[in-house]
Amino acid sequence: MQSPDAIVIGAGIVGASSALSLTNAGLKVLVIDRGAVSSGTTGAGEGNILVSDKDPGPELTLALRSRDLWFEMQDDVGDSFELEAKGGVVVARHDDGPLLKLAAEQSQHGVTTQKLNQSSLHELEPYLHPDFHSGVFYPQDAQCQPMLAAAQVIRTVIARGGAFISQAKVTRIVVENGAVAGIETSKGVFRAPIIINATGTWAGELAQMAGSHLPIAPRKGFILVTEPTKKYVFHKVYDSDYVTNVASSDADLQTSTVVEGTRSGTILIGASRERIGFDGSMNYEILRRLAAQATSLFPVLRDVQLLRAYRGFRPYAPDHLPVIGEDSKVRGLWHSAGHEGAGIGLAPGSAALITDAILGRESFMDGSPFSPHRFATVSL
């Protein structure tokens, strides 16, 4: 592609939706990836588009808008990527006080919540363990097939005049007079005044190439996939410990279980998190804990066979907020990374924020809490 207006590095869902949003704003966009489309964190995700697990604050505002943008993106792209507002059911394992308090706060910030008692809870999830007697229903929680989504979005970008080059590893970011001028890759040199770093777990490395700094680290997660079964789980179901885990900066392993059924009939069990760098090895103790938690929620799953397990790496920043905005040192270098386990859900919202900022137009929210500048002072 001759002289693109912007280069997006990373063909996961964050990069793909950024590329689409910039393309729709009239820019000529080139997307580059070190592998194929969806080959990083996007390809190892469950496709969660959640508002239920966010505390009131900037991330929740972003999540709510992003969730609606998912449905707009589906209308725009025209292709199905299995987007479905299946709804989330959060149950209280012990004391339901913290869950109900959070739900009350969330509902004041635009989240639709519905308190569930013993009978309404078991009406929504008839196979749930009878001991659970209280929960909250979040009808806005949604689900998509993220790999398909990224691919369909990139396909649309190409159809609208953009381009995608795969298997191109960035070897250098060209910075001239404090501003980006282009990139050198294993598949050639490309020049553009705007570069979007949407490289997920590699975002820190990329920032370093430009002489900047971004404290993004990988956090390992596992997902268990069962054999196809009768429909036992109707929503995204998790216990409320999950909400506290997301905001934790404790490096020890924490597990909490999100259980859900998929269209293909399999059941996905996920949401363990562990901060140990890029070690790909399988930890069977985590699988056992996930299985124990899932079967304590749904005893009927005891006889369901586990078929596969896969692991992925989530990119996260020390304060667990995504990094969205222009680099603190290098002009024209924009970051959209560090979305941790929420990248699928937050992708189109992040794309809208970054596009608005690049074009200098007003956005749906103040993006400053996500600014990379927040790490500028700790960089040395």
Place this chain on the structure above:
Amino acid sequence: MIIVIGAGPAGLAAAEAASRNGSEVALIDSASRLGGQYWRHRSTVTGYRSNRADLLFAKVKSAASITYISEATVWSIERDGELIRVNYLQGGSESSLTAEKLILATGAYDRSLPFPGWDQPGSMTPGAAQALLKGHGILAGQSVVVAGTGPFLLPVATGLAQAGAKVVGLYEAHSPLRWLLSPQALLLNVSKFAELIYYAGLIRKYRMAPRFGRVVSRFDKGQVTITSVNSSFALKRKRALTFEVDVVAVGWGFSPDLTLGGIVGCKERVDVDGTTIFEVDGDQLSSQKNVWIAGEATGIGGADLSLLEGEIAGLSASSQKISSILRFARFRKQVFADALKCSYPVKDGWRSWAEKSTTICRCEEVSLGEIEESVAELGAEDSRTAKLFTRAGMGLCQGRICSRNVSEIVAGLTKCSVTDEERIASSNRPIAAPIALGLLGDGKK
């Protein structure tokens, strides 16, 4: 203690050799009887030189230091400091066994290539036809076509004929003249001529007429189509023959079962024929400390080679001396194994046999058309992305059957060759066998 996983020729030889100096051995196998796929679990095995099996069975059964654990399916292996813990399922419950040393002899399974109808009832692999016959005494059909490539077609075809089936066709895709490429292998393995003469006698006795340069190109409701192929397996459509048959048994060599070694982290490499195998040293030791691998998982080579590799692995794991005679015997069989790879390669032309509607992944029912679309429309570039888009390889067999075929189909469509990294990555299966979530959770610390 030494744990040996797999009670086929390699595992039996390993257990027997290790027990010679009294080393404690636990031999774990998923079947109910000794013998593995090759010596199909019958107390008295029939076939060429089957007395070797009986001899080994007797030795293993009588050795005081060997504990034989049958009908046990290993689903995972963990490291616990210096120890290796093998987790297995047996009779509806989960157990573990811990040892300092591990010998993997997990063998191989038939390789299938997709052609229209390969997934229909009546179409099976030669290994499956043989398993029905030897394992259960069931004849797969009254009339049978045996086809594909490689010497394994001979014991299957003759075995079926001896059991009373009418083998109406025996089709080898390659020309036997390819053996002229490897004269050294024949000179070093003169005994193989005796084996060939044994099978030639049976072929004549049962009036089979082996044909070369032909493949099963279609199977539809009992109608089989045989088509000539050129040396790269492209079909010569004008030269096709269709007739009725109960069963087609079609096999394209073997794929090693890499699952358990992959879990332990043993280094893999791609063999000359594109098969992913484990790298081992002269003592069959893998890249992982105290883990030996013997048999087909270190390169497809047949039972003779597996027996020798197993013996060497067993001796090495129990710190016994390995004689140079034994090492030379293994060398001779390795030369022969290399000649087999050279004589019966699977050529790329097979990719043109399937039609758009032909199933490629049977577990998830993914067709060639869907894979083509994932490449052309969605940007799939390897088996992993094709899998993410189409679900090919996500089913019960976890891609054991189709992932290599998917890789090669995608490579053909993108006009690339499959990288070694991709071939190695697609053998990564952390859950070696399905386990009920209840059992899994109950094992929590």
